[in-house]
Amino acid sequence: MSPILPTRRPNAIRGRQNRLSTARILKYCILALLGLLLYGMHDQLNVFTTVFRRIPNTLNSQPSEARGRNNLNSLTNGIGTAPKDNGSQETLNFISTSPTTQYPKFGKCTASFGDPDPPYEAAIASHALHNEIYGYPHFILREHMIRGLWSKHGWIMTIIGQELAKPAEQRLQWLLWHDRDTVLMNPQIPLDIFVPPDPEFSHIHLLVTNDRNGLNNGVFMVRVNQWAFKLFASALSIREYQPEIVLKYTEQSGMEEAIKRPWWASSVAYVPQRWFNGFPPDIENAGDNNRAHSREGSLLIHFASNRDGLRPERMAHWGEIARNRTSTWEKPVDQTLYQEEIAEFWKRMGKGESYDKINKDIGGRTWSISK
Numbered sequence: 001m002s003p004i005l006p007t008r009r010p011n012a013i014r015g016r017q018n019r020l021s022t023a024r025i026l027k028y029c030i031l032a033l034l035g036l037l038l039y040g041m042h043d044q045l046n047v048f049t050t051v052f053r054r055i056p057n058t059l060n061s062q063p064s065e066a067r068g069r070n071n072l073n074s075l076t077n078g079i080g081t082a083p084k085d086n087g088s089q090e091t092l093n094f095i096s097t098s099p100t101t102q103y104p105k106f107g108k109c110t111a112s113f114g115d116p117d118p119p120y121e122a123a124i125a126s127h128a129l130h131n132e133i134y135g136y137p138h139f140i141l142r143e144h145m146i147r148g149l150w151s152k153h154g155w156i157m158t159i160i161g162q163e164l165a166k167p168a169e170q171r172l173q174w175l176l177w178h179d180r181d182t183v184l185m186n187p188q189i190p191l192d193i194f195v196p197p198d199p200e201f202s203h204i205h206l207l208v209t210n211d212r213n214g215l216n217n218g219v220f221m222v223r224v225n226q227w228a229f230k231l232f233a234s235a236l237s238i239r240e241y242q243p244e245i246v247l248k249y250t251e252q253s254g255m256e257e258a259i260k261r262p263w264w265a266s267s268v269a270y271v272p273q274r275w276f277n278g279f280p281p282d283i284e285n286a287g288d289n290n291r292a293h294s295r296e297g298s299l300l301i302h303f304a305s306n307r308d309g310l311r312p313e314r315m316a317h318w319g320e321i322a323r324n325r326t327s328t329w330e331k332p333v334d335q336t337l338y339q340e341e342i343a344e345f346w347k348r349m350g351k352g353e354s355y356d357k358i359n360k361d362i363g364g365r366t367w368s369i370s371k
């Protein structure tokens with residue numbers, strides 16, 4: 001006998017049982033509908049508006065898909081944690097936003113390839129908490145794409161191209177490039193604060209900083225659009241088109257050369273270096289007002305110089321300070337002078353002051369904050 005047969009019911013019995021259970025389901029459905037109808041009449045409302053009005057509330061209370069996207073919801077969910085000043089690590093809602101605020105969406109990109117290099121991996125990892133708080137996707141290139149240092153341009157073009165291939169409303173709107181030798185010091189600084197005010201400065205697509213040698217493209221912010229895609233294509237190709245131009249700092253000089261040209265220049269803003277590309281502060285000097293140095297509370301530190309060969313040690317030291325999360329360095333944005341400085345910058349720029357003048361002035365301030 002086949003082992004399957006005993007479990008099989010004759011078709012006639014199965015048919016009758018199906019009819020019975022169908023009838024039962026129908027009965028419950030009718031009862032449920034009657035119940036809804038009575039409830040609706042009782043409320044003097046249409047049954048369906050009553051029911052449907054209830055549904056969105058339950059849906060809204062779900063944590064949104066915001067984790068991977070830095071929209072409003074990821075901010076108001078308060079996933080940040082307080083600095084460990086007193087040993088407790090309490091979750092708090094340090095970011096208060098209006099529910100109607102629409103933030104531009106940011107992503108970050110960097111490159112680190114070749115043999116694993118612990119100090120640089122630690123520096124990249126220092127960005128993780130910041131990414132988590134604001135939902136920034138982090139694109140890390142792990143292969144040498146293009147000869148020399150030009151992978152940076154190749155990678156940015158890859159990310160921007162990938163975004164431009166999406167429907168506009170699904171794209172990232174801005175990218176932060178950071179070299180791998182940057183340590184994220186204050187994860188409570190959202191990148192959105194740097195975005196040029198709309199519509200007055202919606203033609204500004206690139207925020208860069210100069211150091212005393214000219215452009216320092218270790219960290220910059222760029223709008224995700226065709227302009228940016230073409231800028232990096234242009235910078236990447238200068239060597240081929242104009243080999244007579246000396247690119248002292250290879251890809252950095254390529255970018256500097258490109259953004260000086262009329263086609264690009266009017267969409268580039270040169271902002272104070274220490275906003276997001278400052279070098280380590282002078283720890284011996286409490287009132288350090290060096291324009292090139294980060295302040296306590298700055299977003300990050302860029303370890304650009306390695307003349308003494310001590311870059312890994314310096315990165316390790318500041319990485320430890322970042323991991324210690326003391327309130328000296330890690331503080332809410334409104335306990336820093338960022339917002340005042342940024343507002344002042346755009347206002348003065350709107351009045352036609354030169355970048356040089358604004359940056360010398362704002363950049364050279366100390367941050368003595370006793371809020």
Ligand SMILES: *[C@@H]1O[C@H](CO)[C@@H](O)[C@H](O)[C@H]1NC(C)=O
Nearest residue numbers: 082084085086087088089090
């Ligand atoms: C630590 O900080 C939290 C939050 O401010 C506070 O509730 C708690 O009492 C503090 N603990 C100590 C030991 O100071």
Ligand SMILES: *[C@@H]1O[C@H](CO)[C@@H](O)[C@H](O)[C@H]1NC(C)=O
Nearest residue numbers: 317318319320321322323324
């Ligand atoms: C980080 O915190 C530990 C423990 O409190 C401390 O021993 C260490 O000196 C701190 N590191 C720095 C660089 O401040």
